[in-house]
Amino acid sequence: MSKKDNSFDIKINVIRAWENRTHTITDLAHINNVSPSTIYNWIDRYESLGENGLYPVSNEYSKEFKLVFIMICSLLSRQIKKQKSVSVKGSIYYVKKR
Missing domain, CATH: 1.10.10 (Arc Repressor Mutant, subunit A)
Known part of the structure; x- marks a missing residue:
């Protein structure tokens, strides 16, 4: 089988x-x-x-999920470039500008 x-x-x-x-x-x-x-x-x-x-579990992500993920990454990338820090879900990630 x-x-x-x-x-x-x-x-x-x-x-x-x-x-x-x-x-x-x-x-x-x-x-x-x-x-x-x-x-x-x-x-x-x-x-x-x-x-x-x-029941079977799919290990694949939907197109919608992938698009949302790309959009969030793009927005975070822009925010990081504009600021010295970015807040994500209550956490602060400090980014050093070059």
């Missing part, structure tokens, strides 16, 4: 089988063609985040 094939339904069924003690981690790993550490990761995410922890 590839990483993409590990759907929510498979993960929740594996966790339920483990909780009901119908299979061992090793058996579940073999049946689902994943490593036991993968199943332990699923269990950890399930215990800490509930069922929401079993």
Whole structure:
């Protein structure tokens, strides 16, 4: 089973089988063609985040997020050039002018 094939339904069924003690981690790993550490990761995410922890997580940022980040960096850069210090979320970062 590839990483993409590990759907929510498979993960929740594996966790339920483990909780009901119908299979061992090793058996579940073999049946689902994943490593036991993968199943332990699923269990950890399930215990800490509930069922929401079993859904895929995207490691990509949206275009909107990237544009906002670039705009903030640009504004901060301009502010730093104009002042000797710039306040960011209540913190002061001192910048030496050359």
